[in-house]
Amino acid sequence: MTSATDFEHPRPVLVIDVGAHDVQHVARQVRGARLYSEVIGGDREPEEILARSPQAALVVGRGTAKTSALFDALNNARIPAAVVSGDAAQTSIGGRPHGESVTAPQGVASVTSATGVTSYLLDDLALKPEWTTELVIADQVHRIKEQVGSARLICGLSGGVDSAVAAALVQRAVGDQLTCVLVDHGLMRADEIEQVEQDFVAATGAKLMVVDASERFLTKLDGVSDPEAKRKIIGNEFIEVFEAAARDVVVAGAPGDEPVKFLVQGTVYPDVVESGVGDGAKNIKSHHNVGGLPEDLQFDLVEPLRELFKNEVREVGLALGVPESIVWRQPFPGPGLGIRIVGEITRERLNTLRDADAIVREELSAAGLDRQVWQCPVVLLADVRSVGVSNEERTYGHPIVLRPVVSEDAMTASWFRLPYELLGKISERITAEVPDVNRVVLDVTGKPPGTIEWE
Secondary structure, X not given: OOOHHHOOOOOOEEEEEEOOOOHHHHHHHHHHOOOOEEXXXXXXXXXXXXXXXXXXXXXXXXXXXXXXXHHHHHHHOOOOEEEEOHHHHOOOOOOOOOOOOOOOOOOOEEEOOHHHHHHHHHHHOOOOOOOOHHHHHHHHHHHHHHHHOOOEEEEEEOOOHHHHHHHHHHHHHHHHHEEEEEEEOOOOOOOHHHHHHHHHHHHHOOEEEEEEOHHHHHHHHOOOOOHHHHHHHHHHHHHHHHHHHHHHHHHOOOOOOOOEEEEXXXXXXXXXXXXXXXXXXXXXXXXXXXXXXXXXXOOEEEOOOOOOOHHHHHHHHHHOOOOHHHHOOOOOOOOHHHHOEOOOOOHHHHHHHHHHHHHHHHHHHHOOOOOOOOEOOEEEOOOOOEEEEEOOEEEEEEEEEEOOEEOOOOOOEEEOXXXXXXXXXXXXXXXXXXXXXXXXXXXXXXXXXXXXXOO
C-alpha cells in the first residue's frame, strides 16, 4: 500500500452539469473506472472551472448560454472534453433521459454509453486509474492526523454505514482520541443496537458510549400521530440527548487529556452535490448529519467520506474491517421506525413492526436479494384494521406494507420486482408469526410520485 505521505491526490475528471437530470450517474461511471471525478455546475465562470486543473471534462445536459464559452475555454487550455449523451447520461433507474443533450462542437468528442465514457477516458486519453480504495484510506488517514493533531473527537453513530465507516477511518488515524456515541431512541430495528455494541466495537476497537433514551423518546411521542410532529419531536430530542452525551465525553477525559474539539460526520459526496456546497451543483436539499446538530456545539467538523459515493464508502468500510452486516445495511431514516408506523407510536406497535421487518430482512437475505434491493421499508398501518380469518375465527388485524425499491441516490427510485414465491413466503410468515397482522400488501409506486418512506 502506498503510504499517506506518498499520496498525491489525483487531478479530477470534471463532470460539468449544464442542465442534466442526474449528473451523479456519470460521475459514478468515472469513479467506476478508478478515476477521480468531481461534479461542478456549468453556470460557473470558465476560469473557476479551469482552476480545478482537470485531467479531462465531461459535459452533461441540455446546455446553457455559457456552454459555448465553456468549450472555448477548455479548448484553449488544451483540456480534452467530451459531450455525454444518450444512455450514458440517463439515470440507471427507470431509464429516464435528460432530454435533448448539448451538441458537441467541432473537435469535441461525443460519448453515448457507459462503456463509451470508460473507453474515452482510459483508452483514448490514456488516463491512469489511480483512484483506489487503498489510496483513499491512506489519504484520509493522513488528512485526519493533520487536521486534529492530538485533540479528541466524538462521532454520533446511527447504526448505518456512513457514520460507521467515518468512525472507522478516524479510529485508524488517531485511535483512542475518538469516542463514538450511539443514542438508542427506541426506534431502531431488531438487534441493531447490539450489533453496533458488539460487532463494530470488536472490529474497530473504537470507544463507544451507548445512551439509552428510549423511554424518554416514547414518552414525548405519546399520543402523536402527525408525521411532521413525530419527525420534529424525534429530531429535537435527539439533539438534546446527543448534546448531553457530548458534554459527558468532554468532562470524562483523564487529567491532562486534550479537549474534545472535533465532531465526526458521515457526510458523503451526494450530500455535498445535492446541497450545492462549494461545487456549483444544484441546491436540491440541505443535509443535517447526526440529527441536525446545532452550530453552537462548538466543534469543528471532520468529514472523511466527503469525496466518496456510497459504493466507495462500502469498499472503504470492507477494507477497514467494518462488519459486512453494517457495510451492506440498507439505508435507514434518522427517525427510525417512528416514520414507518402510520399512526401513533407505542411500544406494542414498535414490537409488531420490528418482528415483521426482521422476517422481511431474513427472507431477502436467504433469497440472495438483500444487496440487490437498495431499500425495503416495512410499514405498519397502525390506524387501519382489516377483516381476516385465523383458526376459523374472524380477526381484525393491521396491514403490513412492503416497499422494495432500487435507487442510486434516493432522488429517484423504482419498485423492485420481488419473486412471487418470495412474496408468498414473506406473507405467510408475517401473518402466522406476528400477532395482530392479518394482511401483507405490496407498494409498487415509483419515486416520483411516491417518496420512499411513507411519512
